[in-house]
Amino acid sequence: MVRIFDGHNDTVHRLMEYRPDGIDFLARSATGHLDLPQAIEGGLVGGLFAMFVRPEHAPEDDLTVTETSYEVRLADPLDPAYARRKTAEQLAAMRALETRAAGRVRIVTSASEIEDATREGTFAVVLHMEGAEAIDAELRQLEVLYEAGLRSLGLVWSRPNAFGHGVPFAWPRSPDTGPGLTSSGKALVAACNRLGIMIDVSHLNERGFWDVASLSKAPLVATHSGAHAICASTRNLTDRQLDAIRDADGIVGVNFSVCDVRPDARLDADTPLDLLVRHFEYLVDRLGIGRVAIGSDFDGAVIPQAIRDASGLPHLVAALRSRGFDDAAIRMIAVENWMRVFRLSWQD
16 A cells, blocks of 8 residues: 655644544544544544634635635634634644543654654654744744644645734635734744755745745645646646746645635535546646645545545545556655655755
């Protein structure tokens, strides 16, 4: 079976260590996309687990849909104190899961630790933060989070914060939706480079993307995105952005979210795998085989029913094979490309 490392999931929110009605990650669940039995069945050896703070008060009537477009109203900024509290709870939940797993799940902080865990049959967890709201403008909290194991950071989710501006969820729309990074955001990029924290440009608007591209000394990384040329979602990357990622020797983890995969952006799980494979093909043609990987967005999106959950990843592998991807190409997409970028980003 092909071993796979995944660039993004939102499973932290489903854990019983985080919420009383959550799932036992170590047992098979009847709902959701990812638990340890599903991962083992699908060949998934690890992934970036996103600590993400949901809005304290969800807005009402935030979705506008027409026959030819959709838009979700941009989420309001978070209260930083609330964000820090919820992030601390999620970090504690991941540590509690690691302890309870007794060797079956391990939080890792280097590419070599991922490889060691894989050899030992241990599921490797990389701590990622989706949106930097829990970090203070002076960046003192960044050092604390790094010491706690944080190795990947999305500067924004799809809302503004002290560091930059995320894109609203919309189609068809350019990702050029607002101003670039703030002065604090630019300082955060430099601090991440210094510490060895990978910077994720997923959810960042286009002007913020170009600020990261001009400032960062590390490869440009989009952990879970797609090709704007195929699906004109704000969450997808334009050809010009893809060229910048190629030139920075970065990577794009292909997002399974059907509304970012389908050219018509419909929220329809009955989405053929051929449409998802089209993104892989397009990105490989634009970036090269060494700069494309998997970034599923498990437990954070509607994904193709043909995959269903992590146990269905072999169906994606088979679909890639059917379109001419050979064993070497699949190994690169499945795991090797992430390891290369981790080593460069983490100074491992």
